[in-house]
Amino acid sequence: MTSIKNKLDHSQKRIAHAAKNASRSVNEIALLAVSKTKPSSDIIEAYQAGQRLFGENYVQEAETKINELSKQYPDIEWHFIGPLQSNKTKTVAHIFNWVHTLEREKIATRLSQQRPKDQAPINVCIQVNISAEDTKSGVLQNEVITLAKHIDGLNNIQLRGLMAIPSANVGEAQARLELSQLQALFIKLKVIYPQVDTLSVGMSQDLEFAVEYGSTMVRIGSAIFGARK
Template sequence: MNTDHDSQIATCIEQVRARIQAAEQRFGREPGSVRLLAVSKRQPLSKLMAAHAAGLRAFGESYVQEGVEKQQAAAGHDIEWHFIGRVQSNKTRQIAEHFDWVHGLTSADHARRLAAQRPSERGPVHVCVQVNLSGEASKAGIEPEQAADLIAEIEDFESLRLEGLMTLPAPAEDFAAQRRPFAALRALRDQLAREHRPLPTLSMGMSRDLEAAIAEGATMVRVGTALFGERAPV
């Protein structure tokens, strides 16, 4: 056991949780209303397990094969697995079979495939629709005006549980600039929410901008670097 390694990760978790709690207090959020999703993609299993030992339960992976291998290695542990990468048609079966959440749903076809391929014994997969609010062609996500139609498609599938919206905006250094896309996602959610589909989840904010996301209503922040350090190169 690498106790120094484990202690460092535990300290980082405490620091990130302190940031989240401070932001909740500063912006009038309910204490504990923001979940921490540990982004473990391209991080060694040892770091993931150290974070798990320090109390984290939700982990995000962007590469299907890497995520499945980690799940197999960590079998028997109480872990909630989130797929946060781009969904590809040839990977939907593995995603449906192995992950609890999908954060980047952007097409009705992928929704149909995930729904058809989800094992019934696993219950519904939790899904968020990814919205591109920065207008960058390189960023995944649907245009805001397309969200209502995709949500209507997702609602037809019993094996998908629509949780809310997700975004990955362009980096911004200025706090006010960081807040703008998060405010836009919250406004879109408020526009689309209905009594039967409250869309409670806003998956937004990362290591560099989680305070801005919490200020605008994030319920889940996706944090990697601040917990684990820089990722290994591809």
Template structure:
């Protein structure tokens, strides 16, 4: 497989996002690209950083910690945890990430809050919602979202920023838009319920449905292979 030119791929991804925002009638600066760097080597992250990318998403805690250790000179890098989070990994995430997009259980929320070093300030979190109701997907059910949000909003070391979803795939734009529209409506309801919380984030949309997500208000879109190429198998 030929090497991917990360600089060119990253610019293509930025152009795609800008075009989608413009076509949706939105401010081109109202959504951001999260580069999904899971299974990619630290050298690829460094190349993307040198091309201006600052926000990176990781799914596997130990792999991410190894990468972070190799990139300690990149002071401005921002690490987002976007994978399923187990109880035995919460301390590492609380200590080494700035964002968590996949919070879906009260127990995990309380552990993250208790283990977040005060000197780092609150951890920005999104609640993952299983809008498609898929048994194979993580995420809180929409009906259970308000209760989880109520708990998270009381934890001083967590900052509730918004919602995240990973819906069932579809090739049809209208079908793609429906779960994203539901997530947007759920966020609007949470804003009314928690007017003091900085609920400004919709983490939704990947390579196959970026345009649909942007039409429904995405503020973070998660792209991996579009930037880095095909992922290497995990060791």
């Protein structure tokens, strides 16, 4: 069985190859290892292989892992990448470094209010429903700037960029259209808010396309940890 270290190495090589093809520096693109549903032992194995950024989707599961690992591995950067409800914001505000799935002013306000004052502001990405699908989370393209303005007025939260999950199982033309629209929106946001530096897009199956269209953080789970049960 291929080790997590070997799978991490393979994923990094894919990112490097995609960056080269897009005439970008590989140093511009971070790998977020999506460890949801996986045991702490898998996270430790990835950590020992050099991985420091981990993504979790479920608050209760993540809280258990973070409490277990944070003292021994204080340099792990924890990213929340799942749907966030109001009743979970306090926990997320206390234990995570990043939230990728911000889509409501109310949630932004609660994260800011509940972030401990002795911690650095929590980094956030606005989730964009780039394909405007009814079944998908995220704000529409024309709502991004309004939400960004609200976030920028809060004290304990830092706007870092955009996150999206493009349409699955569509043709190349549609995939490129969505990614190009997301890239244009990211560039627009960077002009208004100079601290914006993160475009969180691309997963195991489509990271090459994402890198071509400016992704700075790819979220890879199954290609590192194997299929989820």
